[in-house]
Amino acid sequence: xxxxxxFDLDAAWELHPQVSVRPERFxxxxxxxxxxxxxxxxxxxxxxxxxxxxxQPSARAACAAAGLTNAELPAYSRALGTLAAxxxxxxxxxxxxxxx
Numbered sequence: 745x746x747x748x749x750x751f752d753l754d755a756a757w758e759l760h761p762q763v764s765v766r767p768e769r770f771x772x773x774x775x776x777x778x779x780x781x782x783x784x785x786x787x788x789x790x791x792x793x794x795x796x797x798x799x800q801p802s803a804r805a806a807c808a809a810a811g812l813t814n815a816e817l818p819a820y821s822r823a824l825g826t827l828a829a830x831x832x833x834x835x836x837x838x839x840x841x842x843x844x
Contacts, residue, residue: 751825
């Protein structure tokens with residue numbers, strides 16, 4: 745996904761399994777062990793969104809849970825798109841449980 749591609753806020757996303765998060769006063773540092781890439785999250789609100797992606801049904805729901813307004817969504821969508829392009833977050837496949 746390039747940063748020019750629109751990020752799908754209605755899809756399910758999660759932190760990439762090879763990414764470590766270190767919270768900081770300004771937001772957080774993300775380190776991808778596979779690519780050795782370091783990324784700065786310059787917003788505590790963005791950290792809240794990224795941290796809750798796996799527990800929310802969509803990125804839009806994670807943004808709403810973080811208290812973001814509709815006016816803030818375009819900026820956060822661009823930020824999440826950049827994180828997806830850098831493989832810091834990835835699409836989550838929703839598994840349907842069958843059986844007991």
